Amino acid sequence: MEHGPDNAALWLYELGEYQLCELAGDGHAEHASMLCNDDARPPQDLWLLWTGEDEPRKTRIAELPACPAAINRGRTNAWHCILFAEHPAVHSWEISDPLGDLIKQQAKEEAYRRFDQPDQDPD
Template sequence: MNQCTTVAILPPPEHVLALPAPGHRPEAGHVLCEVGEGHHGDHSAMLWDEGGRPGSAVWVRWDGESVRLLPLPWCPDRDPRNADDACGLFAGHPSGHGWEVTDPTEEAVTWDLALWHPHLFR
């Protein structure tokens, strides 16, 4: 399944706005939902992980009205084809596991590169 392509533009948090030199306001950034397309509920993207401990990954979750930062535990499931590969999404995520979700942008770039540089894709 393809990855959800919903994007959110997030303003910098208030504590970040207090850090830069005067006249150098940080710009808003964007996040792309990492869950499989057609999911129900909030869109979600991981912002950072503080060491792989349970609840150490900080995710941004958003809907049409609100944005929240949440520490969420990792999904404990492993890819049945390769037990060394973990899901990469949060526990209780909607839709498929990380190994079942394909980033359509990455796939399009790979196809284009393969056309231009076939010797790199054997």
């Protein structure tokens, strides 16, 4: 991968042992977490894939093409699926991320607190 790490195994070790699966729901053969993306054309991303919940897990690192799906959000705005091509389950825009939502809400509250503004949703 042109813009990826030189030594993927060492880089993965430095990330630590915890990765969150980016796929929705259960019942898929492998879990997947994007390690890095590449702006190549066609886009290729580096993914960590693993099976099993308990040790020892079977893991692999794979360079996979990006999912081509996108939905229009107005005339000039589109949301692109950030998963890999032919991924199981739904596209990324249909996946809820409770942890991400909590972090976003806490960051918003902290910003309002720091700037001494009432807590109101700017959306």
